Amino acid sequence: GDSVTQMEGPVTLSEEAFLTINCTYTATGYPSLFWYVQYPGEGLQLLLKATKADDKGSNKGFEATYRKETTSFHLEKGSVQVSDSAVYFCALSLIQGAQKLVFGQGTRLTINP
Amino acid sequence: GAGVSQTPSNKVTEKGKYVELRCDPISGHTALYWYRQSLGQGPEFLIYFQGTGAADDSGLPNDRFFAVRPEGSVSTLKIQRTERGDSAVYLCASSWERNTEAFFGQGTRLTVV
Numbered sequence: 001g002d003s004v005t006q007m008e009g010p011v012t013l014s015e016e017a018f019l020t021i022n023c024t025y026t027a028t029g030y031p032s033l034f035w036y037v038q039y040p041g042e043g044l045q046l047l048l049k050a051t052k053a054d055d056k057g058s059n060k061g062f063e064a065t066y067r068k069e070t071t072s073f074h075l076e077k078g079s080v081q082v083s084d085s086a087v088y089f090c091a092l093s094l095i096q097g098a099q100k101l102v103f104g105q106g107t108r109l110t111i112n113p
Numbered sequence: 114g115a116g117v118s119q120t121p122s123n124k125v126t127e128k129g130k131y132v133e134l135r136c137d138p139i140s141g142h143t144a145l146y147w148y149r150q151s152l153g154q155g156p157e158f159l160i161y162f163q164g165t166g167a168a169d170d171s172g173l174p175n176d177r178f179f180a181v182r183p184e185g186s187v188s189t190l191k192i193q194r195t196e197r198g199d200s201a202v203y204l205c206a207s208s209w210e211r212n213t214e215a216f217f218g219q220g221t222r223l224t225v226v
Contacts, residue, residue, distance in 0.1 A: 043117070043204075043216075043218055043219045044206075044217040045217070046214050046215075089155050089156075091155070095169075099144070099161070099206060099208055099215035100146070100169060101158060101215075102158070103155030103157070105153065106153075106154070
């Protein structure tokens with residue numbers, strides 16, 4: 001079945017470090033790909049998305065590129081801040097126009113000052 | 114404006130009891146989604162509504178689970194004969210139309226004792 005595999009956490013970095021959270025997927029069709037973030041005490045929020053191969057999603061300094069050849073959508077940020085501490089979820093959707101999402105297990109990120 | 118509201122925020126119930134979880138979507142949102150998130154896992158899709166009708170209920174685990182959205186706004190997730198394995202955070206999300214970002218509520222934490 002369709003699935004998403006994320007880098008296991010927790011991940012702890014110092015402020016201004018470079019961040020990569022790996023995400024790979026398995027899908028029977030041609031999915032849209034998403035990164036969601038959950039800050040402490042808040043609901044899930046869409047961070048960025050990409051809907052076709054080689055698209056790059058970006059938001060708040062985070063980027064991820066849809067790589068069909070490696071079935072990956074790795075999340076990167078050049079210089080993390082303490083406020084980036086959160087749980088990050090990679091997800092896919094195979095239904096055009098619907099948010100029927102398949103999520104990875106989440107990666108908890110902690111940034112120390 | 115108000116986001117997606119879920120009530121109650123926490124619910125503790127005894128095994129075998131019936132529970133109802135409520136979701137108030139953002140006003141005007143036509144699509145509504147229910148997900149379940151077990152501890153340490155990503156959310157799992159349960160059901161989604163387009164208007165009043167369930168467009169896809171393929172994620173409901175068994176016939177103890179049922180959801181309604183009678184007027185195309187508020188939705189209720191109903192669980193009969195609760196089991197300890199039903200303990201999880203139940204998330205609701207809504208979106209304007211099928212092809213837009215879904216906004217998540219903070220969830221209802223259900224504990225079956």
